[in-house]
Amino acid sequence: MSVKLGPNRYGKAEIRLVRVVRDGPVDDAVHHVKDLNVSTSLSGDMDAVHLTGDNAAVLPTDTQKNTAYALAREHGVGQIEEFALLLARHFVESQPTVHHARVEIDEYAWRREGPHSFVREGGEVRTCAVHHDRDGRSTVVSGLKDLVLMNTTGSEFHGYIVDEYTTLQPTTDRILATAVAARWRHTGDTTAYGKSYEQVRGSLLDAFAGTHSLSLQQTLYAMGERALTACPEICEIRLSMPNKHHFPVDLSPFGLDNQNEVFFAADRPYGLIEGSVLREDASDAGFAWE
Template identity: 80%
Template sequence: MTVKLGANRYGKAETRLVRVVKDGPVHHIKDVNVSTALSGDMEAAHLSGDNAAVLPTDSQKNTVFAFAREHGVAEIETFALLLARHFVETRPTVHHARVEVEEYAWNRRGPHSFVRDGGEVRTCVVHHDRDGRTTVVSGLKDLVVLNSTGSEFHGYIVDPYTTLQPTDDRVLATAVAARWRHTGQTPSYAKSYEQVRGALLEAFAGTHSLSLQQTLYAMGERALTTCPEICEVRLTLPNKHHFAVDLSPFGLDNDNEVFHAADRPYGLIEGGVLREDAPDAGFAWE
């Protein structure tokens, strides 16, 4: 039997970084989680234990901290681009860098006092390789939304194991995870983030839903028509089921007013929406 080394990469996962910018008595903070992964001429490390081509993961972590001091942390996409290009362009054995950043928001309560925002997490993934190809994917996760009506589900396949009853009025709730790919240089990642986020929320609220799949497509379509700087949106929507409770044993009616919010199992709807002329990403987003 003959075996060979397959695709591989290595890096430092989840470097927690808080950067404080002091503007006199007023402070500003960036709270991020940075993961780096490198690939290239690394075969010897796997096959013979020769580490001459390996940049230690500890060095990758230290680079994150040093770059935060030297360059600051403005938009997470810009910071990820700086890191990815640095690893590829300064290390001959590194042919591809992947940098993922998650940002956690804080709300100001004073010049140097903050309260953690419990809302969604802003995300990005940057790929850069030795051929000069760069892909920037922005996103968010844990954006929890709910429509208390305006959602139906019926006309589906019925088989011997089907117990679900059709409905023309249900709660539709999900925790949105969305990623969108930029076509090239985006003038302001912060502005495009707010545009896409707003479009996703508007489409979710404004779509009379016959299925969560239909809502997913409407959200992706609205994001693409709102923000011309992006060419593809990928969405992951867990269906956070809300079941109307049968109150008849207690002599009470329930006109979709009292629900049991079930956390599992749950339906998981995933899909992408893209422009017809969207360029190939060059490599996987993940």
């Protein structure tokens, strides 16, 4: 029996790339965001690597990842089709063994909420949980989940415990991004659930955008406090907020600087911040809250 190598390709899948552009003076700039998921795939004169393990024709997938970050820094990211063409042409024109390059990009849309605050479009879910006892008592808990928010500046983190295992460096300027899950308990004297939902949601957005954050915990409390202040018909709000880390890419090996412009959007692990804010006279929530 004889066999032969068939069509093949290789590449780097799901390169998470966030590009931030600042428009205007540093202290009063309007930020613009491009949030991309980039996948590259190359094919060509690649028989030897499969048949004998000779890597001479192979452009490492790590290099493909670095190329995406570097070209985003050098050329910016306009329309995703243009950036995909830039990448694909680079791979084919710079590497004789690469005869075909495929670049696929997903772009995540963000709606502006302020000069450097954004809400991710799509995916947000409204929730509720209701418990009713035979004695006539009812508990209504409303909520939302997957409300993805991002501030591209106005966030710091420093002054924390440092021990022999600490490698995290303090920062006075970072991206703060999260996917908010919130549940709030009604006092029982309202039926205007739609109105209170909009008020709570708006309060969460306003507080997130308007808080200069020294920690995600501080931001969580500010969001809960704002919601309770705006909505007297709710007595408690519980928030769960993962810290969706964005790390500046080190472009110095390629002779490029990176002044908080090109980021790697990490998937996991992530910090998870949870807490509740409640009125001092709030009673026990009961089954529906848990």
